Amino acid sequence: VNQKIRIGIVGYGNVGKGVEKAVLQNQDMELIAIFSRRSLKNTQSGVPAVDIAEIAEYKDKIDVMLLCGGSATDLVEQGPRIAGMFNTVDSFDTHASIPAYYQSVDEAAKSSGKLAAISVGWDPGLFSLHRLLGNSVLSQGTNYTFWGKGVSQGHSDAIRHIEGVKYAIQYTVPREEYIHAVRAGKNPALRTEDSHLRDCYVVAAEGADITTIEHQIKTMPNYFAEYETKVHFVSEEDFHTNHAEMPHGGFVFRSGETSQGKNQILEFSLKLDSNPEFTASVLAAYARAVFRMAKEGKSGAITVFDIAFGLLSPEDPAELRKKLL
């Protein structure tokens, strides 16, 4: 009997809680501990909560550590540090900083002889894989990515920083007409700003001037000014009832010609009831691949581009060829 893959979770926010559920759905994995800077009273599954200061004591007890903190502050520090002790999988998602982050994790993991998969999730992650697949198979063509409908934490935070805003959430909404145009092979020239709407739901503080708030949102550079932006003021009750979920999704297209007049279109899309739980499920599958590749002696930083899909499945390669090929 094969031993189960021993998993640790670092960070117990929405993604960390999602990983906890995902590990329970995978029979070949065992959750050993959840590490946090906060002192957790208990966990959903009853697995031990451990102070992150004690993480080094688990060096021989955990095969793969899933890093579930935020990119901006947590991962830049934890990624390289923990890859110095454990095999890791993280969802570092600041696209522009990936090359620098890759380098710092790669150095740490090479020194420790561990393997670290960075920027796993759906974007970066599964969406990136489809941009790459599309470009490789159709060397002449155009890429399109649409996001949503879904919550953007960055944009929601930006609204919350405005004076007089009590609660706020922002949905990124792709424009259906452009999705249809791409699907129809029309290869439109599109900028992200043209192909998405920004839909904002705001609870104003008592006495706040909603006209000013709306103006401040709509004119905020980089976040909203370049987009068609809708602002809806709602009651606190409405907000908590109707805007508590974290759906997301999107579409990646590659559209290109293999010869004159022969257009070929690849489309990959996600429709997610829970963005953090889906991200967590992707992390769990990639933990399996990292475990296997580390066992074969691979070390350093890798990304989804370096990992064959066969390594993501608990099933035997011969079974996979028979059942899924």
Added chain:
Amino acid sequence: VNQKIRIGIVGYGNVGKGVEKAVLQNQDMELIAIFSRRSLKNTQSGVPAVDIAEIAEYKDKIDVMLLCGGSATDLVEQGPRIAGMFNTVDSFDTHASIPAYYQSVDEAAKSSGKLAAISVGWDPGLFSLHRLLGNSVLSQGTNYTFWGKGVSQGHSDAIRHIEGVKYAIQYTVPREEYIHAVRAGKNPALRTEDSHLRDCYVVAAEGADITTIEHQIKTMPNYFAEYETKVHFVSEEDFHTNHAEMPHGGFVFRSGETSQGKNQILEFSLKLDSNPEFTASVLAAYARAVFRMAKEGKSGAITVFDIAFGLLSPEDPAELRKKLL
């Protein structure tokens, strides 16, 4: 300067001609020769046409041989034989025979120290990858595959064998209402027979009884009897004008819950103006991966499940991380 990947093509039907075009679109590849049992007068690109009996003379002149013959008769023989001399990529597509074919090619390629990627294309191939990805990421869920709208050669051939049929083509058409139901997360119980129509265009020979032909088509077991089948009799001119293309495509879904009430849907779809040209483009991209993996000393048979997407691209890994991750 890196040397170009030297490609050979075996078989000069629709897929072979598509590979010829695909190689011309890829700057890092060079087409050396096209091998055929027929004596070809000339090729689209002017590349030499060579009798397949002389293939062994090219052992040091070709890095990867792309096998473009049919599965039923050509590949079962050519696959293992040519993998005994060259690295290969083929599109063996008889799903039920893949395990046996894998084994025969694996033995041949292991003996010769060559690498052979089998069953590359879109189904098997890219569709298989998405069945595997979906199963790995969402361990609890349901797979759906829809094919079309597109031409099925097997079904078209079956009609052509009926007495009194001069020309025939059959389009497999997925039922939109079921695609919408899956996209909406309704997780319907579906059989292939329920979720597809069969749409047939037939030119009858002079004096043939079209009522009899239609009855024979609609009652043909395995091919049509289990399906809703439409038969249209058309003129020879109409047939050649409107049914000369080979479009195809389809949809792969994985729909599953990560926790109670949180449904997550992955969808991959293709919309292809030319099925053989697209298949050929996939083969060309995988030739690049086979070339690289063979260089690193890997031998035997592999499938798309064993090949990381990063190997499909001509670009440098650091560039890919920067631009596409």
